[in-house]
Structures are given as structure tokens and as C-alpha cells.
Amino acid sequence: MTTVRTEPTARVDRSGDPAIVVENLVKRFRGRRRGQPEVVAVDSVSFAVPTGASLGLVGESGSGKSTVARCVLGLLPADGGSIEVLGRQIIDADADELRGWRRDMQIVFQEPFESLDPRIRIGAAIAEPLQIHTQLRGRELSGRVLELMELVALRAALRDRYPHELSGGQQQRVNIARAIATHPSVLLLDEPTSSLDVSVRADILRLLVSLQDELRLTSLFISHDLHTIRSVCDRVAVMYHGRLVEEGPVGEVLRNPAHPYTEFLLGSELPVDPDVEPITRPVRGEHGSDVGSGCVFAPRCPLRVAECDLRQPDLVAAGPAHVAACIFVGSAKHVA
Amino acid sequence: MGPPGAEGSSAVDPLVVETAGRFSVFRLPARVRPRHNVPLAGGLAILLFLVLGSFIVPALSPYGPQEANPADALVSPSLHHPFGTDESGFDVMTRVFYAARIDLSLSALGVGLGLLIGVLLGVAAGFSRGLLGEIAMRVVDLIQAFPLFILAVALVALSGNHLSNIVWALAFLTTPIFLRLIRSRVLTIREQRYIEAAVALGNSRRRLLMRHVLPNALSPVIVQFGISMGYAILTIAGLAFLGVGVQVPTPEWGSMILIGRNNITTGQWWTVVFPGIWLALAVVGLNLLSDGIERAREVHR
Amino acid sequence: MVDDLGVDIAGSRGRADTHILRHVSLELRAGEMHGLVGETGSGKSMTARAAVGLLPPGGRIVSGRVLLGVQNLVGLSEKEFRQIRGPRIAMIFQNPRTALHPLLSVQTQMGNVLKAHLDLGAEQRRNRILSYLRLAGIHDPERVAHSFPHELSGGMAQRVVIATSLICEPEILIADEPTTGLDATVQRQILDELAALQAQLALSVLMITHDLAIVAQYCDWVSVMQDGRIVEDGPMRGVLKEPKADYTRNLLAASRLAGLRERVKA
Numbered sequence: 001m002t003t004v005r006t007e008p009t010a011r012v013d014r015s016g017d018p019a020i021v022v023e024n025l026v027k028r029f030r031g032r033r034r035g036q037p038e039v040v041a042v043d044s045v046s047f048a049v050p051t052g053a054s055l056g057l058v059g060e061s062g063s064g065k066s067t068v069a070r071c072v073l074g075l076l077p078a079d080g081g082s083i084e085v086l087g088r089q090i091i092d093a094d095a096d097e098l099r100g101w102r103r104d105m106q107i108v109f110q111e112p113f114e115s116l117d118p119r120i121r122i123g124a125a126i127a128e129p130l131q132i133h134t135q136l137r138g139r140e141l142s143g144r145v146l147e148l149m150e151l152v153a154l155r156a157a158l159r160d161r162y163p164h165e166l167s168g169g170q171q172q173r174v175n176i177a178r179a180i181a182t183h184p185s186v187l188l189l190d191e192p193t194s195s196l197d198v199s200v201r202a203d204i205l206r207l208l209v210s211l212q213d214e215l216r217l218t219s220l221f222i223s224h225d226l227h228t229i230r231s232v233c234d235r236v237a238v239m240y241h242g243r244l245v246e247e248g249p250v251g252e253v254l255r256n257p258a259h260p261y262t263e264f265l266l267g268s269e270l271p272v273d274p275d276v277e278p279i280t281r282p283v284r285g286e287h288g289s290d291v292g293s294g295c296v297f298a299p300r301c302p303l304r305v306a307e308c309d310l311r312q313p314d315l316v317a318a319g320p321a322h323v324a325a326c327i328f329v330g331s332a333k334h335v336a
Numbered sequence: 337m338g339p340p341g342a343e344g345s346s347a348v349d350p351l352v353v354e355t356a357g358r359f360s361v362f363r364l365p366a367r368v369r370p371r372h373n374v375p376l377a378g379g380l381a382i383l384l385f386l387v388l389g390s391f392i393v394p395a396l397s398p399y400g401p402q403e404a405n406p407a408d409a410l411v412s413p414s415l416h417h418p419f420g421t422d423e424s425g426f427d428v429m430t431r432v433f434y435a436a437r438i439d440l441s442l443s444a445l446g447v448g449l450g451l452l453i454g455v456l457l458g459v460a461a462g463f464s465r466g467l468l469g470e471i472a473m474r475v476v477d478l479i480q481a482f483p484l485f486i487l488a489v490a491l492v493a494l495s496g497n498h499l500s501n502i503v504w505a506l507a508f509l510t511t512p513i514f515l516r517l518i519r520s521r522v523l524t525i526r527e528q529r530y531i532e533a534a535v536a537l538g539n540s541r542r543r544l545l546m547r548h549v550l551p552n553a554l555s556p557v558i559v560q561f562g563i564s565m566g567y568a569i570l571t572i573a574g575l576a577f578l579g580v581g582v583q584v585p586t587p588e589w590g591s592m593i594l595i596g597r598n599n600i601t602t603g604q605w606w607t608v609v610f611p612g613i614w615l616a617l618a619v620v621g622l623n624l625l626s627d628g629i630e631r632a633r634e635v636h637r
Numbered sequence: 638m639v640d641d642l643g644v645d646i647a648g649s650r651g652r653a654d655t656h657i658l659r660h661v662s663l664e665l666r667a668g669e670m671h672g673l674v675g676e677t678g679s680g681k682s683m684t685a686r687a688a689v690g691l692l693p694p695g696g697r698i699v700s701g702r703v704l705l706g707v708q709n710l711v712g713l714s715e716k717e718f719r720q721i722r723g724p725r726i727a728m729i730f731q732n733p734r735t736a737l738h739p740l741l742s743v744q745t746q747m748g749n750v751l752k753a754h755l756d757l758g759a760e761q762r763r764n765r766i767l768s769y770l771r772l773a774g775i776h777d778p779e780r781v782a783h784s785f786p787h788e789l790s791g792g793m794a795q796r797v798v799i800a801t802s803l804i805c806e807p808e809i810l811i812a813d814e815p816t817t818g819l820d821a822t823v824q825r826q827i828l829d830e831l832a833a834l835q836a837q838l839a840l841s842v843l844m845i846t847h848d849l850a851i852v853a854q855y856c857d858w859v860s861v862m863q864d865g866r867i868v869e870d871g872p873m874r875g876v877l878k879e880p881k882a883d884y885t886r887n888l889l890a891a892s893r894l895a896g897l898r899e900r901v902k903a
Binding site: 265 | 676677820821822824825828847848849850851853854873874877878887888889890891892893894
């Protein structure tokens with residue numbers, strides 16, 4: 001398979017530095033209706049993704065994980081902090097410059113069908129980023145599109161089809177092909193398999209993992225499903241109500257969680273093996289209930305003490321390259 | 337629900353065609369076929385008949401459309417005058433066919449202009465966030481509240497009684513309709529996931545509008561064009577009645593009907609009925625055509 | 638009393654008479670939670686709807702019976718069905734907020750259900766509503782009773798739906814993907830509560846889901862559907878540990894994300 005070379009990007013080689021560095025990211029939304037207060041969707045979140053690694057961002061609805069993803073790519077303007085992707089500062093970047101940078105950082109969204117313009121054939125959809133960022137045209141362009149389709153296991157014959165003529169899994173493959181078309185270094189995935197049938201999910205995930213290895217991508221994988229993250233990511237960061245509460249290597253965090261919320265998440269998992277008993281954790285309340293000025297999780301936390309309501313706990317070390325935001329990190333206390 | 341058309345067999349690589357063209361509005365071989373698209377075929381047939389007729393019949397007719405022959409006034413349909421004659425002795429048939437030129441071209445120009453301006457402004461209003469969009473809408477409200485006929489008369493007073501005034505008046509009348517239509521579509525479309533995805537790919541604002549927003553927003557506009565043209569023809573007649581624009585003896589369906597309406601009571605129906613039929617035919621044909629075009633553009637089934 | 642729901646349908650519908658269900662048979666045993674598993678388009682929801690007479694327009698049952706005890710539900714009139722739905726068979730759906738009337742308070746809605754089926758005084762109705770809300774796991778039933786659906790969180794709304802469905806004390810509860818779309822922690826809570834309710838009220842539950850984990854942890858019996866047919870049917874443990882059908886085996890493998898090793902940092 002001959003590879004058609006796209007133009008080299010004028011990018012400083014920073015393979016030593018992390019590809020994504022987020023520091024104290026803040027994003028607020030105004031209340032939608034009268035009387036509704038401002039919502040802080042992302043409250044001072046910081047993390048870094050080493051080049052070539054894959055970080056899973058886990059949280060339930062309302063945790064702010066999707067907002068973080070959109071801010072990282074500059075799709076949403078941030079209200080504070082700093083975001084560096086491949087050495088470039090995203091916040092307040094010049095619009096034209098930012099657009100040019102997009103060839104190196106792409107995203108695959110959750111909804112396979114809604115992500116595609118219903119009036120454009122999928123072959124043309126995959127060609128679009130190449131038309132925008134490269135000088136490829138005509139036969140060369142078609143050739144590259146076919147290569148990409150082969151890479152994501154889509155039959156060449158499908159290129160004249162419209163999105164609605166494809167299955168969910170196929171649509172998502174189109175989105176993936178489109179996202180990797182310009183050889184990006186960074187790939188964001190916002191719940192890419194949540195809307196797909198179970199049988200298709202595994203195939204797509206396997207595709208993503210192999211692409212990540214083959215193309216040496218740095219990826220940020222957002223999901224609410226721990227099992228998916230366990231199988232796909234190197235590191236994991238847990239978010240709750242706009243704050244990052246734990247971060248570390250995926251095996252470490254999911255086996256020895258340091259934050260009570262992570263333990264809760266693990267506790268809600270249902271194993272597919274009937275012989276494995278699910279962990280029973282006393283989970284109380286709903287996401288985001290009664291959040292005050294202290295630790296965001298305090299209202300629901302069984303370990304809660306007076307100090308928890310005073311201020312937000314800092315991220316402290318819980319192991320090698322493993323941090324958690326809880327005052328009980330390191331102590332013997334764990335959720336019963 | 338298989339792949340559309342017989343494109344695979346064409347010599348041109350369809351992928352290349354798609355990427356080369358900026359507008360995807362008119363590239364649809366399969367759905368244009370008569371069997372699949374009755375409205376399109378029907379509409380085209382009617383309009384073709386009207387347009388061709390407007391040239392052929394007056395050319396073949398022994399009477400000019402503005403040839404008065406008072407001696408032959410109000411003759412009922414006969415071999416010499418298949419549609420009869422009117423008060424001034426004009427041959428109704430020649431005039432009825434000829435009038436298509438006036439009515440169709442005036443309304444097409446007027447509504448077309450309205451569409452152009454309306455779409456441009458509507459997209460701008462729909463895409464802007466904040467005050468600009470709101471201000472634009474209030475201006476549109478003002479315009480729509482303005483009585484058309486007063487405007488038309490004012491135009492005439494200012495610049496004399498030219499046919500071009502009708503075009504401006506029609507444009508004035510139809511711009512707000514298209515503006516609102518497109519704006520509401522744009523408001524919905526810009527929240528769609530595929531627009532966000534297009535932005536994430538690196539589309540510039542201009543490319544986004546041309547490639548993704550407009551094509552998806554045009555559907556109601558195209559249908560509206562046909563409807564508006566029908567109304568425009570009626571408006572032209574109304575204006576003629578006020579003495580604006582079309583004057584006697586220029587043949588125009590609406591004014592023919594208005595002038596001849598008294599004749600019905602005295603039994604001379606042909607001065608009104610034939611123009612009326614042609615008027616109705618034009619309106620139906622236009623609606624069918626715009627329906628057909630929209631159906632041809634349709635991608636979902 | 639044995640609640641035995643034997644279903645044998647070849648439902649067909651539409652212009653070209655597509656058969657959406659073919660010879661579907663399953664038996665809901667008394668007091669058991671029966672999992673009905675399938676992906677989109679498998680017909681699992683349609684089976685349930687056919688059983689209670691809620692087929693979409695154009696759909697009709699072309700063969701088979703639906704037995705509730707000894708009564709065949711096929712061919713019943715709408716009026717007769719209304720006497721069954723509520724007091725004998727209850728159904729809950731996926732999106733709790735769309736199942737509730739957006740303009741009526743919880744109390745009013747539940748009261749309407751009671752008024753339709755039972756003859757109780759206003760005081761009795763109120764007490765019953767409160768007690769069932771409490772039963773469904775709501776800690777402050779008074780507040781919730783006066784709330785409107787949009788004021789409730791997803792999990793709370795689903796609990797209200799559950800309470801409403803049980804308020805006429807049905808023998809059978811059909812749950813169509815009741816926790817899909819809810820957060821993992823809430824999902825777990827709701828499912829645990831449902832299981833507890835089932836034991837407490839001796840309910841027979843038909844749990845329709847695409848999630849094999851739910852089946853593994855809560856169901857006693859399972860039927861697997863594909864393309865409108867039942868592909869496998871049997872006690873949960875047997876089916877999940879030793880699946881006989883290829884489809885079941887593939888589904889299990891996919892659920893476990895087999896083939897994807899846990900990532901070790903390079």
C-alpha cells in the first residue's frame with residue numbers, strides 16, 4: 001500500500017514534552033433561564049498527556065468531561081487557565097492560526113450519524129479535511145480517501161453512499177477515517193462507542209487501539225464506562241462535578257482507587273460474569289447534589305468530616321504518578 | 337434504498353466531481369428522471385408550454401397583442417378569434433399567451449431579487465450571535481408592517497412609472513419572507529453536531545456557510561420561491577389596477593382579468609376566464625416546479 | 638398463583654408486510670426476573686408491546702397467543718386491555734421524563750392512575766401515593782409528590798415512574814431498558830431497588846435490555862433475540878456460562894471486550 005505523503009507540518013518536534021498540557025482550566029456557563037445561577041462546568045482542572053499515550057477521562061453526566069474536551073480543541077472558549085497542545089497555546093489563540101493547527105488535532109464525537117453532513121457523500125466527507133489542509137486534488141485525493149477507507153475497514157464501494165445509508169458502526173468508521181486523514185498527532189474521542197450496539201463496540205475499540213499504535217497518536221478518550229477505559233487507555237483521570245479528583249495509571253487507579261468517588265464508580269460496575277459478585281458500596285444521592293464550598297464529593301461521601309466542607313482538597317500523591325484530591329489519601333480509611 | 341443513480345458508470349470519477357464543485361445543489365441525475373419525479377416533470381412541462389407559447393403564438397397570430405380593433409370588440413370565441421376579443425378589440429388569445437412574458441419575467445426578477453437579498457441577510461442574521469441578529473429582525477418587522485401598495489405608489493411618484501418599479505416592489509415584499517425562512521433554518525442548523533464537526537475539521541467560516549449551512553438551509557426556500565412567484569403575479573395585477581407598473585395596453589393576466597371583470601355580468605366570460613386559466617396554470621406550474629426541484633435535492637428517503 | 642406469559646407471535650407490519658417478529662415464545666415464570674436481551678432491531682421491545690397491545694400503527698399480531706394465566710390477550714379490545722394494563726401488567730420505559738406528563742405534578746399523575754383503576758377516597762389515595770414513593774426508594778416523598786417532572790433528576794424521575802407502575806399492585810412488570818441513559822451509579826441504585834421490590838412484592842419482571850451485565854447480576858432466566866427471533870432461551874447461568882448459539886457467544890465476547898488486553902504503559 002503506497003502512502004501518499006501529505007505536506008510536512010511546520011511543527012517543532014517536542015517528543016520529549018507531553019503532547020497535551022492543561023493547567024487550571026476553568027469554564028463557566030451562564031444560567032439558561034432567568035434565576036438560574038451560573039454553572040461552573042470545569043473548575044480548575046489540570047492534567048497532562050504524554051506524547052503517544054492515551055488518557056481516559058472518566059465521569060458521569062455533568063462531570064464536565066465533554067466540556068474539557070471541547071476546550072482542549074478550542075471548540076469552546078475557556079474562561080481561565082492554560083491549554084497547550086503540541087506546544088501551542090490554545091486559549092485566546094488567533095482564529096486563523098487555530099484553524100491551521102486543526103490538521104494536527106482531531107476529534108471523533110459520540111453520535112456517528114449526527115456528526116456527518118446528511119447531504120454529503122461519505123467519500124467527500126472523508127476528503128474534506130484533506131481539501132482544507134493539503135493541496136491534494138483529483139486522483140491523488142481520491143487515492144488517499146480510498147487508503148483511509150481501507151485503514152478503517154470500509155469497503156471502497158461505499159464512498160458514494162450517503163450517511164443515512166450506512167449502519168452506525170460504518171458511520172463511526174467514516175468519522176474516524178475523516179479524523180485521521182491529515183495524520184494528526186492528537187486525537188480526542190468523546191464517547192465514540194456509547195451510541196453503538198454492543199457487538200459493534202468491540203470492533204471499533206479494537207480499530208481505535210490499533211490505529212493509535214500504528215499512527216503513534218496521543219489520545220484523550222472520554223467515557224463514562226470504566227471497562228472501556230480499562231481496555232483502551234494507559235492512564236485515567238476521574239472527574240466529578242467539574243473537578244479532577246483522581247489521576248494515574250489505569251491499572252493502578254482501577255485496582256487501588258485513592259478517591260472515594262472512584263471507589264463508588266468501581267462499585268457501580270456490573271460484571272458480565274454471573275459468578276463475580278458486584279462490589280456493594282453505599283452510594284448515596286445524585287450527581288452534584290448539595291455542592292457547597294468544600295470538597296465537591298463531600299455531600300455524598302461516607303468518609304466526610306468537618307474539614308471536608310472547609311475547602312477543596314488539593315491533588316496529593318497516592319502512588320507513583322498517581323494523585324487524588326482527598327484528605328484521606330494515604331491513610332488507612334477506605335469505604336467499607 | 338440502494339446507491340443513487342447510475343453514476344458509477346460515468347467517466348468522471350464522482351468523488352472528484354464532488355470535491356471540485358462548491359455547490360452541491362444541482363448534481364442529481366437519478367432523481368430528475370420523470371418517472372421518479374412527477375412534480376418536476378409536470379412543472380417543467382407547464383412552464384415550457386407557457387414560455388414557448390408566449391413566443392410562438394404571437395408570432396403565428398395574425399393579430400398583434402396590442403393591436404386594437406374596436407370594430408371587433410367583444411366577439412365571442414370563434415374561428416378567427418379562438419379566445420374571443422375584449423372591449424378594445426384585442427385578440428384575447430394572442431394577449432393571453434403573450435402575457436406570460438410579462439408576468440413570468442417580472443415575478444421571477446422580483447422574487448428572485450427578494451430571494452437573493454433575503455438569503456444573504458438571513459444567513460447573516462441567523463449566524464450572528466447577539467445584538468446584530470435581533471436588530472436585523474426588528475428592521476424586518478418594520479419592513480413587513482409597511483403597506484406594499486403605498487410603497488409602490490411612492491416609488492412611482494419618485495422615479496416615474498417604470499416596470500422596474502414593480503421588480504423593486506416585489507423584492508421588497510418577498511425579502512422578509514426569505515429572510516425569516518432562512519434565518520430560522522440557520523438557527524437550527526448551526527446547533528447540529530455536523531457543524532461542530534466541520535468546525536473541528538478546520539473549516540473557515542465562509543466554507544462552513546457555503547458548504548454545510550446553506551445547502552441544508554435551502555429546502556424551504558426553494559419551495560417558497562414557487563409559492564411566492566404565484567403570489568407575485570397576483571400582486572402585479574393588483575398594482576396594475578392602481579395604475580402602477582403595467583399599463584393598458586400591455587397584456588398582463590391580472591390586469592386583463594380586472595379590466596374584463598365587468599363583462600361577466602353581460603355574458604362575455606372569455607375576457608376573464610382565459611387569462612384566469614393561464615394565471616392559474618402559471619401558479620400551478622411554478623409550485624410544481626419548485627416542489628420538484630426540492631424533491632430532486634432530497635437526500636433522505 | 639402462577640403467572641405464565643406464553644407468547645408465540647409472528648408479528649408483521651408495513652407496506653411490504655415485513656415480519657418483525659417470528660415465532661417468538663417465552664415464558665415468564667412467577668416471581669422471577671426474566672431478561673430479554675437483544676441489540677437494536679432485534680424485536681425485544683416489540684415483543685413486549687405486542688403482549689400488552691401497544692403495537693405501533695400498522696403493526697398487528699398475525700399468529701400466536703399471549704397468555705396471562707389462562708386468558709389470551711391477543712385480540713382484546715382497547716377497553717379490555719385498559720383493565721389489564723395497570724392492575725395486572727405494568728410497563729416502564731427508557732426515558733423517565735418522557736413517560737411523565739410534563740405539566741402535571743407527580744401527585745396528580747399518580748392520583749389519575751389510581752382513579753382510573755381503584756375506588757379510593759382522596760385521603761386514601763394520598764397515603765397510597767406517599768407509601769409507594771417511599772417504596773420506590775424516595776426518601777422525601779412529600780416533596781417529590783408536589784414536584785413536577787422537570788424538577789426531578791433522571792434517577793428520581795425513574796423512581797417515580799416505578800412507583801406509578803406499581804401503585805395498582807400488578808402481578809407483572811415489564812421494564813424496557815429502564816436504566817439506559819442513566820449514570821452508572823444511579824443505574825446500580827435503581828436496579829438494586831427493583832430487585833428488592835421484586836422480592837418484596839413477589840413480582841414477575843420482564844427485563845428488556847441490551848446489557849448482558851444486567852442480565853448476569855439480576856436475572857434468573859434469559860432469552861436472547863436476534864432479527865425478530867429467539868435465538869437462545871434458558872436459565873441465566875446456563876446461557877451465560879455455556880451459550881449454545883453463536884450469536885450469544887459473540888455477544889458475550891463483545892460485552893467482555895475480549896481481544897482488548899488491559900493496557901500496560903509502554
